Amino acid sequence: MMSEHTRIIRTCGLMVAAAIFFLFMFTPVYWMVATSLMTEAEMLAVPPHFIPQAPTLRNYATIFGIGDPEFIAFAQNRAPAVFDIFPAMINSLTVGLCVAVANLLIASPAAYAFSRLNVRRSLPLLMVYLGSRMLPPIMLVVPMFLLMRNLGLIDTPLSLIAAYCILTVPFSIWLLQAYFKTMPVELEDSATIDGATRWQTMRYVILPLARPGLTCVAILAFMASWSEFLFAVVFTKTTASKTLPVVTASFVDTASIQFDYVMTAGVLTALPPFLLALIFQRYIVGGLAAGAVKG
Amino acid sequence: MAVKGDFPSPAYAGSPAGRQKAAWRLSRNGLGRGQWVAPREPQPFLFFVLNTPAILLLLVFVLYPIIYSFLLSLHQYNLRQPARFRFIGLDNYISILGSEQFWRAAQTTALFSVGSITLTIVLGTLLALLLNEVFPGRALLRAIILIPWAVPPVVNGLIWQWLLDGRYGLINAVLVGAGVLDEYRSWLTDVNTAMPALIVAQAWNHIPFVSLVVLAALQTVPDELYEAARMDGANVLQRFKAITLPWLSHSLLLVLITQTMVALRTFDIIYVLTGGGPGDSTTVLAWLTYVTTFNFADFGRGNAYAYLIALTTLALSIIYIRLLWKRGELAR
Numbered sequence: 001m002m003s004e005h006t007r008i009i010r011t012c013g014l015m016v017a018a019a020i021f022f023l024f025m026f027t028p029v030y031w032m033v034a035t036s037l038m039t040e041a042e043m044l045a046v047p048p049h050f051i052p053q054a055p056t057l058r059n060y061a062t063i064f065g066i067g068d069p070e071f072i073a074f075a076q077n078r079a080p081a082v083f084d085i086f087p088a089m090i091n092s093l094t095v096g097l098c099v100a101v102a103n104l105l106i107a108s109p110a111a112y113a114f115s116r117l118n119v120r121r122s123l124p125l126l127m128v129y130l131g132s133r134m135l136p137p138i139m140l141v142v143p144m145f146l147l148m149r150n151l152g153l154i155d156t157p158l159s160l161i162a163a164y165c166i167l168t169v170p171f172s173i174w175l176l177q178a179y180f181k182t183m184p185v186e187l188e189d190s191a192t193i194d195g196a197t198r199w200q201t202m203r204y205v206i207l208p209l210a211r212p213g214l215t216c217v218a219i220l221a222f223m224a225s226w227s228e229f230l231f232a233v234v235f236t237k238t239t240a241s242k243t244l245p246v247v248t249a250s251f252v253d254t255a256s257i258q259f260d261y262v263m264t265a266g267v268l269t270a271l272p273p274f275l276l277a278l279i280f281q282r283y284i285v286g287g288l289a290a291g292a293v294k295g
Numbered sequence: 296m297a298v299k300g301d302f303p304s305p306a307y308a309g310s311p312a313g314r315q316k317a318a319w320r321l322s323r324n325g326l327g328r329g330q331w332v333a334p335r336e337p338q339p340f341l342f343f344v345l346n347t348p349a350i351l352l353l354l355v356f357v358l359y360p361i362i363y364s365f366l367l368s369l370h371q372y373n374l375r376q377p378a379r380f381r382f383i384g385l386d387n388y389i390s391i392l393g394s395e396q397f398w399r400a401a402q403t404t405a406l407f408s409v410g411s412i413t414l415t416i417v418l419g420t421l422l423a424l425l426l427n428e429v430f431p432g433r434a435l436l437r438a439i440i441l442i443p444w445a446v447p448p449v450v451n452g453l454i455w456q457w458l459l460d461g462r463y464g465l466i467n468a469v470l471v472g473a474g475v476l477d478e479y480r481s482w483l484t485d486v487n488t489a490m491p492a493l494i495v496a497q498a499w500n501h502i503p504f505v506s507l508v509v510l511a512a513l514q515t516v517p518d519e520l521y522e523a524a525r526m527d528g529a530n531v532l533q534r535f536k537a538i539t540l541p542w543l544s545h546s547l548l549l550v551l552i553t554q555t556m557v558a559l560r561t562f563d564i565i566y567v568l569t570g571g572g573p574g575d576s577t578t579v580l581a582w583l584t585y586v587t588t589f590n591f592a593d594f595g596r597g598n599a600y601a602y603l604i605a606l607t608t609l610a611l612s613i614i615y616i617r618l619l620w621k622r623g624e625l626a627r
Contacts, residue, residue, distance in 0.1 A: 014430040021422055022436055028454045028499060029442050031465050035457065047468040106348045113345035118337040125346065132357050134612045136560045138581045139601040142588050143360035143367065166356045169349060227447030229563040234589060245449040249567050252453065259457045266450040273445035281441065285507055 032270075035263040036060070040078075043260045059264040079258045081250050085265050087239045088247040095157050095243060096222040099164040103172045103221040104214060106165065111176030112206070116185070126177070133170040137230055140166065145234050155237045163231040168221040175220075179213035180206075216283040223273045244269045368599040374592035387599035396575070396583070397600075404579040407494060408558035414498040415554055416547065419505025424539075426506065427513045444503035452567035455496040459483055486576045489569050493577055496564055501557060505550050512546040513539070552615045559608055580604050 035043055037055040061067040062075045063085045075082050110129075114122055144163060145154070153159040187209065191201045207214075229245045236242045248265040251258050277284060371383045391397045426437055446454070458466050461481030470476040482488045516539065524534045562581045565571060571578040571586065578586075581604065588597025 011430050014425065014428050015432060017421075017425050018430065018432055018436050021425065022432075022439060025436075025443055025499070025502070026439050027465075028458060029446070031458060032450075032454050044463055046463060047472065048463060048465055050465075106352060109345035110349040113342045117339075117342045117345075119339050119342040120337060122342065128353070129349070131612070132353055134556055134608060135357070135361075136556075136581065136601070136604050136608050138560060138562065138584050139364060139605045140357065140360050142584075142594060142598055142601055143364040144356065146363070146367075146594070147356075147360065162356055165352055169352060173349060223445070227449070229447070229449045229566070230585075233566070245447055245563070248453065249449045249563075252456065252567050257460075257463070259460070259463075262453050263457065266453050270442075270446045270450050273447065274442055277441045277445040278438070281438075285511065 029270075032263045032266050035259055036267045038260055040260055044257070059260055060268075063261075063264060063268070075261075079251065079261050081247060082261050082265075084239050084242060084247045084250070085244070085268065088242050088244045089268065091157055091239075091241055092226055092244040095160045095164065096225040098157075098161045099168060099225040100218040100222040102161065102165050103168055104218055106169050107172035107176055107217060108210075108214065110173045111180055114173070114177040115180035116188075126174070129170040129173050132166070133174070137167065141231055141234050144231075148235060154235055155241050157241050159235045160225070160228075160232060160241065160243065163235065164221075164225040164228060167228065167231075168224050172217045172221060176210075176213055176217055179216075180210065183209055212283050215280060219276050219280050219284060223276060226273055227269075364598045364601060367594055368596075368602050370595045372593075372595035374594060383595075387596050388603070391596065391599055391603065397580075397603075399575055400578050400580050400583045403490075403575070403577065404559065404581075406490065407497075407561070407577070407579055408555065410490070410494040411497040411501075411558050411561075412551065412554045414494060415501045415505055416550060418498060419502040419550070420509050420543070420547070422502060422506040423509035423513055426510055440503040440506055443499055444507070446500060448500060448561075448563035449567055451496060451500045452564035455492065455499075455564075456483065456568050459492055483569055484573050486573050489573055489577050493565065493568060496568060497558070497561060500564070501554065505554070508546050508550055509543060512543050516542050548615070548618065552612070555611055555615070556608065559604065559611075580607075 034050075034052050036059055037052045037057070038049075039054070039056060039058070042049060042052060042054070058067060058071065062072055063082055065072065065083070065086070113119070114126060140163075148154050148159040148162075153162075183206070187205055188201050191205045196204070226243075227245060228243075229249065232243045232246045233249070236246055244265070248262065248269050251262045251265065368387055369382060369384055370380060371386075372380050422440065426433060426440075443451075458464055459482040461467070461479060461484065464479070464482075466482070467476070467479040471479065480488070482492050520538045520542075521534060524538055529537060560581055561579065562585060565577055565579065565582050569577040571582045580600065584597055584600040584604065587593050587600060
């Protein structure tokens with residue numbers, strides 16, 4: 001078919017295209033990480049040092065309050081928001097985990113009902129769930145802000161947990177019902193024939209089988225909560241509830257250039273979602289494919 | 296209890312074949328292989344019980360806000376002047392639709408949406424086609440594209456702000472170093488370059504999603520189709536047009552829907568990258584709504600804006616869903 005010559009040219013062409021994409025996709029992240037390892041002086045070098053000449057973890061240490069007290073005092077002076085980053089990480093983690101658990105508890109029963117209970121005309125409800133996901137969050141945030149204010153929940157993680165459930169649960173239901181439909185009913189049938197009750201079937205057959213789908217849903221919910229900004233910036237005022245994106249974004253309000261800390265905070269904000277994406281790559285890609293391609 | 300076999304045989308059902316057969320259905324399992332199963336009893340009560348938490352969530356945090364928001368949009372309601380709270384009917388909408396500010400923002404939103412969606416889908420599909428080929432370094436590139444996908448939008452905005460910085464930015468350094476530019480430029484404060492910068496940053500963040508979805512679809516294309524086309528003497532472009540593109544049309548339509556929703560709600564990166572400026576060159580509707588509501592404390596007008604965005608989204612969703620429905624993708 002293809003001669004050796006054409007094959008080599010073809011491979012080279014593909015690799016050139018890959019290199020271009022690699023540069024475009026990777027350089028911004030590389031530059032963020034590189035800047036986070038620079039001192040203030042090196043960050044302001046013109047032209048920039050593409051490779052940090054004296055990489056240091058001092059920016060990271062400062063965020064966690066470790067290291068030279070004099071330097072920490074200097075950082076406090078230069079960028080007070082640096083010390084909001086650690087509490088914000090805790091807040092983000094709390095909110096993300098609560099939303100992930102809430103998603104599993106709320107979405108899996110609903111998704112199971114759609115895929116297994118043979119109720120006719122259930123499609124409209126599914127479309128309502130889908131439709132609520134299509135609503136622009138900017139529309140929900142204003143009345144929800146007033147609702148949360150009246151309930152006294154502004155500046156608490158609870159307000160964010162509620163908001164993020166709204167943003168994630170409909171998608172989780174959609175994804176899980178598509179996922180449950182790909183699981184063979186026959187296994188549940190055999191368990192029932194063997195005398196298992198509905199709960200036993202649930203516990204010993206469905207839940208273990210559905211673990212990849214459930215993991216995917218929990219991780220996507222966590223990642224969405226971790227990264228969300230609009231509700232967070234409207235609902236949170238102090239370190240009691242500010243999440244990581246809010247604190248990270250707060251650096252740009254100030255006039256002085258603090259991109260060494262901005263990029264350090266950026267790395268810390270992007271790291272958990274990236275690690276999750278890397279570790280659970282197969283589940284997530286499969287889940288996105290099931291959610292987007294099949295449903 | 297379900298009784299199953301390869302065919303709905305009267306022996307299984309134990310009743311006249313003709314009447315029973317109508318109720319049997321073809322159950323498709325994960326392997327795409329059909330199996331005939333007996334009808335299962337629908338369980339509407341359990342269905343309702345299992346859906347209750349989700350429905351409650353929707354009622355309290357979606358339906359109530361939607362109605363409340365609509366009622367507020369019919370009022371004059373500024374938090375700075377609470378005493379002036381009063382019902383004004385459609386006045387907010389009339390004044391918005393008559394304002395030049397709104398139409399400027401609508402234009403900006405359209406420009407941003409069309410620009411970012413086109414760039415994202417074209418580059419994302421090209422990347423997927425590339426990743427579908429075999430070449431050294433493919434595994435590395437596939438791992439790399441997960442990074443931009445995982446980067447939160449706020450961080451995405453901050454990264455690009457640093458890359459595009461007018462005094463210390465890497466992009467300026469590279470362009471000046473390569474001789475493309477004579478001196479450093481302030482990309483984000485220039486009316487002509489702020490929007491393109493925003494579009495590129497948005498695309499960078501969303502290309503991986505498009506690639507992953509399109510790649511998943513590409514991997515299901517049967518090789519036989521290409522073999523047959525090759526036998527018929529079709530070249531690369533012809534094969535792409537005749538096989539790949541039709542096969543991808545479903546995924547591309549879904550990607551188009553999700554990306555439209557994403558583009559219309561984009562707020563985070565505008566907040567950190569341009570703040571709607573310079574002037575109002577990147578003031579999209581979502582940003583205008585936020586500023587009106589939370590900076591000027593005008594909740595009545597802000598809610599009216601929110602409603603106009605929602606109606607636009609709804610209109611687009613209906614068009615898209617009808618497109619899908621017509622193609623029989625959603626009807627099960």
